[in-house]
Amino acid sequence: MRTTKLSFDRRALATEAMQAATATRARAKLDQTGPICIYGLCETLGVVVRFNNINMEGMYQRGVPARIHLSARRPLPRRAYNCAHELGHHVFGHGSSIDELREDAKARPWENPKEFLADTFAGFALMPIIGLRRAFAVRRWTPETATPWQIFTIACEFGVGYGTLLTHLSAGLNMLSHRRAEALQRVTPKALRADILGKTTSDPLIVADCHRTAPTLDAEVNTLLLLPPGAEIAGDGLVFERDLAVGRLFRAAKAGIFQVRAGDWAVFVRIAPVQKDEPWYGYIGLAQYRHLEEDLDE
Missing domain, CATH: 2.60.40.2020 (Immunoglobulin-like)
Incomplete structure (x- = not known):
């Protein structure tokens, strides 16, 4: 039996995601340009975030309070992006969901409109277009001529991965040609x-x-x-x-x-x-306590 792929208007959903990201920042009294702490935003919205030793990207658990579970095994920038993705599920009122491992954030187009919506929300929430334009302009760089280390510097400023920023600049914002993005992705x-x-x-x-x-x-x-x-x-x-x-x-x-x-x-x-165990992975516990020398938990 053949399966039919879901079809949906990606442009319309991307616009909806961008508007939701803008509204979410405004609701939390954050500006629309600078980098944000995604865990602080979740705390402001009453969403509990916890890092766990799990072999997945993350999980959204609908409830009161809503909860986001993130894999402590993923790199630090990926954890932040995954958190923004799960927060997207919360903002759009989706049910509980589990996101399995992927090679790179937004590297493969989502066939599920809810996942596409949450992923696009994450991009705009973490990397608003006005903020990215400012970040390039103040350094007198442009996305099309930027070197890999320049792209990496801006990715670090917004707390995301190098590849994630390239994808957002190219596929999400049209600030970078696909040809140049592909060349930079090879680094x-x-x-x-x-x-x-x-x-x-x-x-x-x-x-x-x-x-x-x-x-x-x-x-x-x-x-x-x-x-x-x-x-x-x-x-x-x-x-x-x-x-x-x-x-x-x-x-x-x-x-x-x-x-x-x-x-x-x-x-x-x-x-x-x-954690000092093998294989190496990061902090386990509630996100709000991640910088304390002594771990506090629920």
């Missing part, structure tokens, strides 16, 4: 880190420059952070590694919240712990 994370740092490493990397506007930066223990030249740390949460031509490299050493300053620029780095 592997390993090669990208090697190009930025001048050496190969398997450790996660976050880049933050003085144009970054968000007051906070989320990281995990053992994450490498490339911060602006002259960056100084208050506390012992970040350990200096070396100076590079483009900034100072640090390693996140312990859980907690630590301030970084570089001239007039400042940010609070919020570091979450990681």
